[in-house]
Amino acid sequence: MILDLSYLQLSLIVGAFVFGGLCKGISGVGVPIIAVPVIASVTDITLAIILIAIPSVVPNFYQAWRFKTSWTRPFSLGALCLASVIGSGIGVLILLKVDPEMLSKILGLVVISYCAIRRLRPLHLSDRMTRVLAAPTGFFAGLAGGTTGVSAPVLMMYMSAIDLVRGSFVFGISVYFITMGSGQFVWLYLAGLMTWKLAFASVLTLLPLALGMILGQRIGEHVSHSQFEKIIQLILLVLGLKLLLNV
Numbered sequence: 001m002i003l004d005l006s007y008l009q010l011s012l013i014v015g016a017f018v019f020g021g022l023c024k025g026i027s028g029v030g031v032p033i034i035a036v037p038v039i040a041s042v043t044d045i046t047l048a049i050i051l052i053a054i055p056s057v058v059p060n061f062y063q064a065w066r067f068k069t070s071w072t073r074p075f076s077l078g079a080l081c082l083a084s085v086i087g088s089g090i091g092v093l094i095l096l097k098v099d100p101e102m103l104s105k106i107l108g109l110v111v112i113s114y115c116a117i118r119r120l121r122p123l124h125l126s127d128r129m130t131r132v133l134a135a136p137t138g139f140f141a142g143l144a145g146g147t148t149g150v151s152a153p154v155l156m157m158y159m160s161a162i163d164l165v166r167g168s169f170v171f172g173i174s175v176y177f178i179t180m181g182s183g184q185f186v187w188l189y190l191a192g193l194m195t196w197k198l199a200f201a202s203v204l205t206l207l208p209l210a211l212g213m214i215l216g217q218r219i220g221e222h223v224s225h226s227q228f229e230k231i232i233q234l235i236l237l238v239l240g241l242k243l244l245l246n247v
Contacts, residue, residue: 005042005043009042012038012042013035013038013039013042013051013205014208015038015208016035016038016039017031017034017055017205017208017209017212018208018211019212020033020034020035021059021208021209021210021213021214021216022212022213022215022216023216023231023235024063024209025212025213025214025216026216026217026223026231031052031056031059031209032052032056032145032149032150032151032152033150033235035051035055036048036052036148036149036150037243039051039052041246045101046095046193047198048149049095049148049149049188049193050188050193050194050198050202051198051201051205052205053184053188053194053199054181054185054202054205055202055205055209056181057178057181057182057185059206060174060178060181061174061178063170063171064171064174067167067170067171068171069167070167070168070170070171071167071171071172072164072165074130074162074163074164074168075130075131075134075162076131076135077134077175077176080135080137080176081138081175081179081180082138082179083136083138083142084138084139084141084142084145084151084180085142085180085182085183085184086139086142087138087139087141087142087143087145087146088143088145088146088151088183088184088187089142089183089184089187091142091143091144091145091146091147092146092184092187093191094143094146095146095147098147101246105243105244108239108240108242108243108244108245109240109244110153110157110240111153111157111236111237111239112241114153114157114240115233115237115240119233123161124161124162124163125158125161133158137154137155138155138176141154141158141176141180142180142183142184145181145184146184146187148243150243151180152235152236152239153239153243156173156235157236159172160233166220166223
């Protein structure tokens with residue numbers, strides 16, 4: 001699949017990982033959100049999910065380590081992560097049998113609706129609901145990740161409804177992506193979709209991703225909490241439109 005790509009397609013994919021890294025350096029998310037729709041639009045969604053497998057995991061080790069002292073333990077991160085692995089496994093099975101375009105459009109509608117609600121009437125979860133919804137959120141986020149390669153909308157709708165400082169947000173979301181992404185890599189391998197050649201191609205995407213993250217981290221140090229919130233909503237809105245319009 002990689003050898004059949006044109007120089008323009010390869011350039012768009014590399015650019016997607018650079019910009020995805022930029023968003024991740026600022027907010028802690030952004031790689032699958034940007035890269036998957038771009039890759040899927042120039043190739044297919046299966047290749048997009050395969051290529052994103054490793055870069056959706058590796059950079060998060062650094063971010064989890066960097067922000068580990070900022071974690072305030074406001075919800076059950078373990079339950080969220082464990083449920084995401086189960087959900088991603090079911091998502092990969094769905095990917096093998098069902099055309100995910102309709103699911104992507106439904107997910108896009110949910111994300112856009114959330115952005116509208118967030119702007120008009122801020123949503124906040126109580127401590128009890130935060131704990132109760134941890135596992136279900138992880139499961140559905142993993143399901144979305146396994147099926148479409150993008151789990152951030154479900155996860156961010158949950159985490160942005162919790163009053164988290166930037167450090168706690170980045171740490172929690174990084175641990176999630178490490179766990180869910182590692183599980184998804186195993187599921188893709190067991191399903192026969194992940195080969196050693198494709199795994200190597202996925203590793204190579206870490207180079208443009210690292211460049212984007214370095215730039216994003218420098219910008220992120222000068223972003224206020226309100227600006228950070230606007231960035232999250234903007235990322236969600238762009239993602240929702242991409243999924244809904246299939247562009």
